[in-house]
Amino acid sequence: MPTAISIFGLVKNFGSTRALDAFDMTVWDNEVHGFLGPNGAGKSTTIRVLLGLLRRDAGEIDLLGGDPWRDAVALHRRLAYVPDDVKLWPTLTGGEVIDLMGKLRGGLDPARRAEMLDRFKLDPTKKCGTYSKGNRQKVAIVAAFASDVELFLLDEPTSGLDPLMVMAFRETVTEARREGRTVVLSSHIFADVEALCDRITIIRQGKTVQAGTLDELRHLTRTLIEVETERTVDDLEKLPGVHAVEREGLQTSFQVDSDEIDRVLRHLVQFGVKSLHSAPPSLEELFMRHYGDEVSEQKKPEEA
């Protein structure tokens, strides 16, 4: 499958701090790619390197077939960016900014602009100085999605939006994907990522810690199972991939590695299952595992 973005061994230093440390990421064409990581992990830095705003210290990048630093201007006609902290000119109106950014990017579809303004309930006659954070973000989103581009780089675009606007945003991203466009979505909001993303990359301290589809990542974690049986469940602990077993009479709860679920269920039916509740790992739990501080990192080997 062709790639929209491929990053290999990307290094970016700010003085003595290493913000990106041999970071890798691949974004396929026409996918919505989630980009997750704790504060200061290097998400915004990666996006800024992709935009040619920052100069990389090492690594290879292919962005839409070009080099983000050398071919910046040509590439920028084919992509749109929503920054993490949208800053606008206080004396210009939202409508003026949308037109300006669209024009500077290479053109804007007026019908699309009107549709987006309507969808995001944005008043384009207000001066940007009087917009709230969420409204500034809406200006940037409308400006981005009113342009006819191949790639969207969105840095925490929903952090200031109210729930209705988040729905409008999701609709917009889904539409863009349907039209064959590619979206990179950096976010701390799991629900957005779960709802929208085909694949995700998790970054931590400038390194890739995990990448793949949500399902693939889920397989790397455990499912919580609560079961009520007719007889006491025996020998559960002996099965591979079962953890944290707790019994209360005929109620049993435990965690199981996602790829062992089948074997465990076969074991359980011997004891007459009366009810069973299973919770797949949420993205949030996934996060916790990968974000987890040094302590949980060190715990891993001894668990295994």
Added chain:
Amino acid sequence: MSQAFTGTLALTWVAISRDRIQLPVWILAVAAFMVAVVSIWNGDLSQEELVSVAQFYGVQPAVRMFGLASGATLGAYIMSRGFVVFAVLVAVMSILFVVRHTRQDEDTGRAELIGSASVGRHANLASAFIVVVGANVLLAVLIGLILTFKGLPVASSFAAGAAFAGIGIFFAGLAGLAAQLAGTSRGATGLALAGLGLAFVVAGIGNILGRVDEAGVRVVSAWPAWLSPVGWGQQMRAFEEDHWSLLGLFAFSFLVLAAGAVFLETRRDTGKGLLPERRGPSAASPGLLSPVGLVWRLQRGVFLSWAVGVGLFGIVVGAVSADLEAMLDELEGFDEIFERIGGTDVIVDAAFVTFMGILALVITIYAVQGLLRMRAEESDGPAESVMATAVSRRQWVTSYILNIALGTAALFLIVGLTVGVTAGIVMGDVAAWAADLVVAGLVHIPAAWVVAGAVVLAFGLFPRRTALLAWMVFVIAAVTGPFIGAMLDLPEWIQNISPFIHVPAVPGESVTAAPIVGLLGMAVLLTGAGLLAFRRRDIDVTSV
């Protein structure tokens, strides 16, 4: 009310510790400069020499712009010669400090404490005022001691120090007010510096229009001098009459300015804001839709107010020229001194050269301030969004450079025209005066562009230090320049640093191509180097 000041003391300590290098460096540098200056102007002058230098300041109207003659004593001589320079240095120190601790660092400064203690709405402003007043008092004492050690009368030495401190404190108050009016630190600095320039020129005009006594060694200033804090400092007449009571005027005006700043801060905080909420067009006009159009839109308000400001100023200067002529008739007793500088016509010309030179410095402030907008847009504005579109870095920077370079040139044209036409109207022969003075204005453009080029270079190389470096370049160019540098008797090689020294003294001298071409080449070189550096560096968003 008092609650609004909670935490002032704590913030005062924060301000002192954060400024523990910059402020002491300023104070020591000013003090060291004072030591250097008083040791250059040695006390070996005979009484006759003292009379003749005092006459130099008393008799020549154009020279009065820079110093007030207050009798034939060594102390008075030092005050006539050095007063304006030190007043400007102390004022700039105070302005930069207050802006640094209110606008620029307001948010971070508060953030440090807000977690642990409750901080009142005005605590930050109040703590900045406390530290800056303290710094000025300290400087006054240092200057008093230096002059006393020089062997000058003790009380007068401290009166001199107090006059400088008074001016510093006044401009601290003005900067506090400017910080509330302007939305950005760049705007606040520019506003306060423009106030300083105005105060300097108004005091100078008061002195020029004043009367000199029979001996030619003491000028009684005309009323405009009393409109300017720089004028008040001169009217303290240290080493002559030591009018300590004028400190009351400084204290009162500072309190008024500080109260104004506090009042505006209240309004700002209660959400009314200083600019009313307005609506505008829902779509952009075609003129806006390019980098050049955008910069013009952002800059046009500033440019138009400057155009009106320098235009009005030019009219005043042109009108004063008639008084200059009238004064020449009164000053018949001083033929000998006039001869030294070459005849009556030249006096009017010399006055115009002086005025134009000062206006050139003031207009250069416009260029510096305008170019600093680039940095503001980068660190805390939408510049990164613009450069993430199909606008190249070169295009982005050039649109600013073009706008500011042309705007600066236009201001020089406006000044030349207004001075020339008004002078022509009052003295006759509009066409000739206008032509002369337009040239006198335009010859300064290359020098202003050199300073602008240095700002672009600073922006390209040291983004986080751009504002500091830019104003440093400006102050150096101004201080080593034709008026101040010559007055301080700085060595020629130091004076040659300033681009303004190389500007032909029009009218009077004729225009020569070499210096103009040289300055233009320098400006292009600096700008080009800055552009190259900017294209190679990271876009630096400090608020990350």
